Amino acid sequence: MANAQAGGQWYPSEWPGRIRALASGELTPVTPKRAATVMLLKDTGAGPAVHMLRRRTSMAFAGGAYAYPGGGVDPRDDDRHVRWAGPSLDWWADRLGVDRAGAQAIVCAAVRETYEEAGVLLAGPAPDAVVGDTTGADWEADRAALVARELSFAEFLDRRGLVMRSDLLGAWTRWITPEFEQRRYDTWFFVAALPEGQRTRNASTEADRTVWITPREAAGGYDRGELLMMPPTIATLRQLTAYGTAVEALGAAPARDLTPVLASARLVDGEIVLSWPGHDEFTKHIPTGGAPA
Numbered sequence: 001m002a003n004a005q006a007g008g009q010w011y012p013s014e015w016p017g018r019i020r021a022l023a024s025g026e027l028t029p030v031t032p033k034r035a036a037t038v039m040l041l042k043d044t045g046a047g048p049a050v051h052m053l054r055r056r057t058s059m060a061f062a063g064g065a066y067a068y069p070g071g072g073v074d075p076r077d078d079d080r081h082v083r084w085a086g087p088s089l090d091w092w093a094d095r096l097g098v099d100r101a102g103a104q105a106i107v108c109a110a111v112r113e114t115y116e117e118a119g120v121l122l123a124g125p126a127p128d129a130v131v132g133d134t135t136g137a138d139w140e141a142d143r144a145a146l147v148a149r150e151l152s153f154a155e156f157l158d159r160r161g162l163v164m165r166s167d168l169l170g171a172w173t174r175w176i177t178p179e180f181e182q183r184r185y186d187t188w189f190f191v192a193a194l195p196e197g198q199r200t201r202n203a204s205t206e207a208d209r210t211v212w213i214t215p216r217e218a219a220g221g222y223d224r225g226e227l228l229m230m231p232p233t234i235a236t237l238r239q240l241t242a243y244g245t246a247v248e249a250l251g252a253a254p255a256r257d258l259t260p261v262l263a264s265a266r267l268v269d270g271e272i273v274l275s276w277p278g279h280d281e282f283t284k285h286i287p288t289g290g291a292p293a
Helices: 015-023 089-096 100-118 137-147 153-160 215-223 231-240 246-255
Strands: 002-004 010-012 033-044 047-055 070-072 163-165 170-176 185-193 207-213 264-268 271-276 279-287
Touching: 015 264, 015 271, 015 279, 033 100, 033 231, 033 246, 047 100, 047 215, 047 231, 070 100, 089 100, 089 170, 100 137, 100 153, 100 163, 100 185, 137 153, 170 231, 170 246, 185 231, 185 246, 207 215, 215 231, 231 279
Parallel strands: 033 185
Antiparallel strands: 002 010, 033 047, 033 070, 047 207, 170 185, 264 271, 271 279
16 A cells, blocks of 8 residues: 655555565565656646656556556567667667667667557657557557557557657656565656647556646645655656756757666664665655654
């Protein structure tokens, strides 16, 4: 069960016990699975808005929390070369800190999950084009087949004669779920602009609500305890408030540091201190026998 501590920070009730077990050597960390998520932006009169979804409270991981479209890498995301536009796989491998196959899988996961969960597709019939409306019944059939893993993303692109537009993505940050979590993910966060002619919809079975909201408004909701979020979500929202347009945010992406952010838990003067490097607002002090402060 999750509950809000400071502001709207997602903080599961089982964390203190798991942190203590990790500190005592009783807990062996789970290997994180690779994942990708996309901060989809569109310009408004109040600046860029970001597309967010609220995870169903029944979800085992981060139930009730606001997040971006995204999910785990499909093993088939790198099973064969996909039709590709934009920077080369070698460029992406260097940018993401992985090998070529890993780079393809992560970028494909970002584009595929955005289509699966938001109905937005960063692909086109040519390297300099993007598809328009993707809301027809035939598109929905393909999207459902992707979700059910009956169709790989490469097969989907080939079937429709589409090229994946990796140049429409900007790698923003990378966070790894803490070692004491039961479900761990090594997640690359990307930024992208909503393509002209496309529109988002709640296509995810994991979400009960979707919103377009400015990063400043979302951060305010978090600070008031009204919107529940995990640390990387609110951290990236605060970072996005610095940009006046989607293009500005995309332009800033190449210079962003992708050193992974990984929480650490250490024992200090009889209490466990939980911290995320570079993000002091998330620091928690957990008495050896009590709740976090």
